[in-house]
Amino acid sequence: MRGLPILLQKEFREAWRSWKFLWIPLVFAILGMSDPLTNYYMMDILHAVGNLPEGFDIQLPEFVPADLLQASIGQFQMIGLLVLLASFIGSISKERANGTATLLYVRSISFSAYFISKFLVISAIGFVSAVAGFAASVYYTTVLYGNFEIGTLLACFVTYFIWLLLVIAVILMMSATFNTMIAATGAFIVIFIGQFLTILWDFLPWSLPSNGVLLIRDMMYMQDYWWSMFMTVMFTIISIAIGIVMMKKNTSMVKI
Amino acid sequence: MMEELAKIPWAVIAPLIVVQLVLMIVALIDLRRIHTTNGPKILWVLIILFANLLGPILYFIIGRKQS
């Protein structure tokens, strides 16, 4: 792990100077605000857009705070993850393809340190983004609908952040293994298509985000919860391990 | 019209507007500082200003040119 602090500094500088620490959390914040707001003002919006037939009235379901947080997490799961995927899928593969990695790989650097430094910095961005997204959603939900219980809310947040760690590990592993195009396709399949498996089972990593919400609703079957948590952590560690091995193996893919 | 505007709960949606504005301004500042973009800069100004939330996102993901 020689050189970790130096590589961390490099990754941090890149993320900071390309505004990633700012713009990605802002996007998550907007995503978090949108569902509580639009749902609350749905009737007004429908009336404003107009052309509703006389006497037309739809009965909107009564929402509890957990419903809105769940909707916000749904936004993070679609647009949020797409933003993370698009922003970081080239982290390793693009550096190889454009030749910037050459001057680093030619030194006897530790690939573990290099991979981990990227993982840590992106995870930090993921953390700030999750905080921003949750804070925005919870703020509007509290103002417009009602309060959360702080304990389960925090548990839900931590659960979601751990899921994000897996997403980031998968993105980096794909980037270490393939060129950017194939990596993007691969990561997309694993992260998004895998979510269909949650229809069948509750104990897979893809169930973790919704399992977090079930904690708030106090409807989680805890054995499934811990299984999904355990598998997520395992998959994350495995992804990181494969990523480091492949990054080293693909040294000769650098443009010289 | 004025009546309609007055009915909008500004106190509630102000944070959303502020965050959107900050995102837009950050994108514009970066666009001004950056050396080259993928595609003409003026096009990105328009996208950032008028494509709402998507504009700044698109700019940061595909507009910025590194190296």
Place this chain on the structure above:
Amino acid sequence: MTIVLEVKGLTKQFADKVVVHPLEFTLKSNTSTALIGPNGAGKTTTLSMLTGLLKPTAGAIQIAKGDIGFLPQYPQFYPWLSALEFTEMAAKLSGLPTKTAKLEAQKTLEFVGLGDVLHKKIATFSGGMKQRLGISQAIVHKPKLLLLDEPVSALDPIGRREVMNVLKDLQQETTILYSTHILNDAEEMTDQLLFLRDGQLVEQGTLSEVRQRFDEPNYIVEFYSAKEAQLFASHFIGEVRGCSVYITIQDERPNMNELFECLNNNSFQVRKVERQTASLEEIFMKVVDRA
């Protein structure tokens, strides 16, 4: 003199195309060696294998311990770092302690002529500045072996002059192997020449050794007028070209008495007498053509 690099049977094959045939050579410490060859001869592939970035198909590379320094033909940098930040990072990654890294980076940048732009972002750099930054990252940790791929080919004459001067200063303290297809550079700064053609080492040795091998046994006697040259040719076997007469003497160290007697006896007015030496460019053409 210690040996810094020893290459034995180094081979590279892509699919079924052999790009580098078994290469054998050694580099002694504090010498500079030019790797010469036309485009596509396998120069970059050879250097890439020496850096460790490309795995050889077969063969052994032995490098005296210590990090190497490498400058690719088109070095690519992170545009969001400053020259100092990048060089300092390179120094630290090559094992320089944090305390000295910054100082060394600063000294090196001043040495390559980037002292005024230490804190400028690399995004704003010109091609020549990037090339010099590339050299600074390659030498900042004082490597025993410096590998440079076409270090000056992309530069204009002024930039080329500056970079050549930097390299010449480095010659005293490090072993340099550089590829080039610009022969003036090689002629100017080289202890050893390696000619590569179609991935094969077709000629090697010091500049004077190679020259001797390709020297033609031609002497040129130049007169002040063409008439005099023709007159001389009637006394001595040779080929007249303008004011000069080309004489072939096969001995390696010929006795010139006959020639000078002839000149003396007939009171010719001679402008100069010289042995024709092949320029590196002529040697290069011969090596390339010699199929």
